[in-house]
Amino acid sequence: MAVITIDGHPLEVEPNLVIMQASDRAGIEIPRFCYHPDLRPEGSCRMCLVRVKGFARLTPACATPVADGMVVSTAHHDEEVAQATRGVLEFLLVNHPLDCPICDQSGECSLQDYYMHSDYGLHRSDVEPEEKVRKRKGINLGPIYMDSERCVMCSRCVRFSNEVSGAGELQFVSRGNHVEIMAFEDRALQDPYAGNLADLCPVGALTSRDFRFKRRVWFLDHADSICPGCSTGCNVRIDHAAGHIERLVPRRNPAVNHSWMCDEGRFSYKRPESLPRLTTPRLRIHGALRRASWDEAMAVVQRELASRPPRGASAVVASPMASNESLWVLGQLARALSSSPHLEYRCLADPSPDIREDALLRRRDKHLNSTGAGWLGLGTAAGLEALALAADRHELARAVILHGAPRVGPNEPIRRELLSRIVRGTPFVVVMSDVAEDWGDAAHVVLPVAAWAEEEGTYTNGAGTVQHGACALNPPGEARAALAVLTELWAALGGPRYGGPADVFQRGLMQCAAFEGLDYGTLASRAATAYPPEGRMPYGQEGFAGR
Amino acid sequence: MAKKDSRVVDVTAQADALGAGVGGMTAGFAVTLRNMVRSLPGRNSVTIQYPEQRKPYSRRFRGVHVLTLRPDGRLKCVACYLCATACPAECISIEAAESPDPAVEKVARRYEIDLARCIFCGFCVDACPEEALAMTREYDLTTRGRLTELRYGIEELTQRPQIADYGAGYRPHMQYPLVESYLPTNLPPPAAASSPEAPAP
Ligand code: SF4
Ligand code: SF4
Ligand code: SF4
Numbered sequence: 001m002a003v004i005t006i007d008g009h010p011l012e013v014e015p016n017l018v019i020m021q022a023s024d025r026a027g028i029e030i031p032r033f034c035y036h037p038d039l040r041p042e043g044s045c046r047m048c049l050v051r052v053k054g055f056a057r058l059t060p061a062c063a064t065p066v067a068d069g070m071v072v073s074t075a076h077h078d079e080e081v082a083q084a085t086r087g088v089l090e091f092l093l094v095n096h097p098l099d100c101p102i103c104d105q106s107g108e109c110s111l112q113d114y115y116m117h118s119d120y121g122l123h124r125s126d127v128e129p130e131e132k133v134r135k136r137k138g139i140n141l142g143p144i145y146m147d148s149e150r151c152v153m154c155s156r157c158v159r160f161s162n163e164v165s166g167a168g169e170l171q172f173v174s175r176g177n178h179v180e181i182m183a184f185e186d187r188a189l190q191d192p193y194a195g196n197l198a199d200l201c202p203v204g205a206l207t208s209r210d211f212r213f214k215r216r217v218w219f220l221d222h223a224d225s226i227c228p229g230c231s232t233g234c235n236v237r238i239d240h241a242a243g244h245i246e247r248l249v250p251r252r253n254p255a256v257n258h259s260w261m262c263d264e265g266r267f268s269y270k271r272p273e274s275l276p277r278l279t280t281p282r283l284r285i286h287g288a289l290r291r292a293s294w295d296e297a298m299a300v301v302q303r304e305l306a307s308r309p310p311r312g313a314s315a316v317v318a319s320p321m322a323s324n325e326s327l328w329v330l331g332q333l334a335r336a337l338s339s340s341p342h343l344e345y346r347c348l349a350d351p352s353p354d355i356r357e358d359a360l361l362r363r364r365d366k367h368l369n370s371t372g373a374g375w376l377g378l379g380t381a382a383g384l385e386a387l388a389l390a391a392d393r394h395e396l397a398r399a400v401i402l403h404g405a406p407r408v409g410p411n412e413p414i415r416r417e418l419l420s421r422i423v424r425g426t427p428f429v430v431v432m433s434d435v436a437e438d439w440g441d442a443a444h445v446v447l448p449v450a451a452w453a454e455e456e457g458t459y460t461n462g463a464g465t466v467q468h469g470a471c472a473l474n475p476p477g478e479a480r481a482a483l484a485v486l487t488e489l490w491a492a493l494g495g496p497r498y499g500g501p502a503d504v505f506q507r508g509l510m511q512c513a514a515f516e517g518l519d520y521g522t523l524a525s526r527a528a529t530a531y532p533p534e535g536r537m538p539y540g541q542e543g544f545a546g547r
Numbered sequence: 548m549a550k551k552d553s554r555v556v557d558v559t560a561q562a563d564a565l566g567a568g569v570g571g572m573t574a575g576f577a578v579t580l581r582n583m584v585r586s587l588p589g590r591n592s593v594t595i596q597y598p599e600q601r602k603p604y605s606r607r608f609r610g611v612h613v614l615t616l617r618p619d620g621r622l623k624c625v626a627c628y629l630c631a632t633a634c635p636a637e638c639i640s641i642e643a644a645e646s647p648d649p650a651v652e653k654v655a656r657r658y659e660i661d662l663a664r665c666i667f668c669g670f671c672v673d674a675c676p677e678e679a680l681a682m683t684r685e686y687d688l689t690t691r692g693r694l695t696e697l698r699y700g701i702e703e704l705t706q707r708p709q710i711a712d713y714g715a716g717y718r719p720h721m722q723y724p725l726v727e728s729y730l731p732t733n734l735p736p737p738a739a740a741s742s743p744e745a746p747a748p
């Protein structure tokens with residue numbers, strides 16, 4: 001351990017850090033453009049200059065390792081450092097178009113924030129527009145919109161493309177005043193991680209084409225969640241407004257996804273727009289599914305499930321898209337229905353070959369909670385195939401199906417086909433689903449439940465990390481949280497009453513060996529504080545004060 | 548805790564001084580009569596024959612908004628949402644879109660002020676970095692309903708021949724005369740449109 005002093009605060013830090021990392025841990029802000037906690041340091045922008053006692057010149061905090069006894073002063077306390085930072089900022093502003101009112105980065109832009117900082121900003125920048133070096137604007141790079149004039153040459157994007165995603169699609173061209181970021185022939189980026197460029201660019205040079213002009217960032221509300229796209233479970237922040245998700249951005253979690261997420265996951269919030277949602281409970285009356293009230297539908301379900309069928313087994317189909325809490329209650333419900341229920345969540349057939357996987361983040365399993373379902377012992381039959389066969393042979397008396405549509409990849413044709421066989425071959429079927437799909441039309445009761453982001457809960461990713469996802473939206477129409485429906489059903493069958501995900505987790509799930517020692521409150525607050533444990537992200541600010 | 552220097556009016560003592568009977572009543576009628584005589588037509592009357600007659604309002608009057616135009620007739624607004632951000636009544640809704648002109652990045656596809664919710668504070672005009680929004684002295688907004696009629700869109704906020712009558716209002720940062728530089732060409736000539744009482748813009 002090394003003891004250093006930053007702005008008079010003594011700190012004890014590991015000796016392998018640079019000053020920037022030490023100050024970030026202490027919560028002392030040093031302005032930066034090129035430094036990014038998940039990229040190799042470059043030390044090119046000089047925004048992070050600090051004074052170290054005994055050094056002849058100011059030194060970049062992002063490229064100077066700490067040493068025992070070091071005394072550091074930052075721009076907040078040292079006028080000479082502030083003067084130097086102001087100078088660097090002024091150089092960046094010389095050719096900057098200063099078009100914040102139309103720039104999509106506005107509100108989450110480092111350049112804007114630093115300029116507004118009372119220690120090193122707010123000077124008068126007197127360059128006439130005619131004197132500025134003009135560059136190319138409005139270039140369409142597929143998922144990314146590029147504006148070279150706004151670039152501060154921090155090279156984060158180049159390093160990301162070379163080091164992290166390996167696509168190597170961006171490069172600097174020209175020199176000095178005329179240096180510009182460029183993709184070969186302005187072709188659309190092919191990188192499946194290109195969306196991250198918009199997040200990591202500290203200014204508005206690279207912005208997201210999907211989010212472009214949708215909403216000013218200060219109008220967004222935030223909820224910390226987990227990407228529903230695959231079993232990696234990247235930590236994301238859901239930015240939503242007026243009941244719609246406007247974008248997903250990654251949250252930094254060095255243990256899961258660093259600062260990144262894939263584009264499939266990033267745009268997965270759009271899937272529900274193309275799938276019809278269930279909005280009202282429906283009940284089979286005289287052979288046809290008709291709209292019913294929740295009370296009517298639940299009464300029928302409770303009556304049917306409480307009576308013992310004369311022959312045949314009970315089957316419960318779980319969804320690997322549901323939260324640990326819902327799955328645990330579903331498991332308990334299954335055991336209340338029968339001493340040896342058929343419980344299954346897996347579809348053993350190989351999913352479609354065009355599902356993509358790579359070494360960085362994406363996994364073949366496009367469900368966010370398969371591991372949780374496995375841990376909770378929900379795979380006791382030999383796959384949905386076996387259940388479908390049993391239904392074909394009329395061996396099932398009743399079935400409870402919890403279904404959630406996947407967000408990424410093809411919409412599981414095999415799974416839907418198997419579900420359809422189970423529904424058609426079973427005398428009484430309850431379907432709880434977020435989407436209205438035709439396999440459910442032969443069921444007896446269809447209950448609309450919340451989809452991802454409409455319900456709070458925890459999810460277990462493929463590596464066995466249990467993570468918390470908050471609720472961002474209300475479910476559509478009369479749909480209710482799956483957990484609420486399941487706990488109500490279980491209580492009607494004689495189970496205990498539960499008061500929500502935290503209660504289910506603390507009193508129920510923690511009885512399972514896999515979840516022992518975890519705490520719901522800690523998981524939830526970890527989600528809320530995971531933003532910048534090290535290094536300010538270009539987003540993740542507290543937002544526009546006063547709104 | 549009583550404030551030391553505040554004047555205490557003892558109403559009971561005043562009433563006692565006027566006496567319990569006709570004295571107090573007469574004093575009251577005297578006030579009424581005095582004001583009645585003062586406001587007789589032809590004298591310094593505060594009453595005017597509205598709406599035939601109108602009062603000239605201040606040049607800083609905050610009335611109905613106008614969206615100003617560039618010389619080529621396009622909106623000056625760049626859809627930055629700063630007016631909507633500043634608006635305390637949250638009555639401005641904007642939808643931004645890509646501009647067909649490569650020299651301009653962003654335009655407002657939809658711009659709407661719900662004047663039924665607007666409190667005419669003028670913050671939106673203060674916030675606008677483009678001199679795209681100004682206020683006029685138009686104040687009499689009458690409609691038969693109040694849900695949608697007062698939701699003024701781009702059309703209503705740009706085609707405002709009325710401003711020749713009412714004159715320009717609050718626009719603290721605008722360096723040029725609003726009415727002349729802005730008026731769309733389809734307006735009647737100002738001389739024909741202005742009534743004798745209308746204040747010069
Ligand atoms: S485009 Fe953005 S990330 Fe890339 S060098 Fe310029 S400012 Fe940095
Ligand atoms: S890698 Fe998986 S979890 Fe991560 S963003 Fe992509 S789909 Fe989502
Ligand atoms: S005048 Fe005030 S209330 Fe009305 S639109 Fe402007 S900011 Fe909003």
Ligand code: SF4
Nearest residue numbers: 624625627628630675
């Ligand atoms: S502040 Fe001005 S330029 Fe910006 S959206 Fe409002 S009217 Fe348009």
Ligand code: FES
Nearest residue numbers: 034045046048062
């Ligand atoms: S030189 Fe240190 S952040 Fe760029």
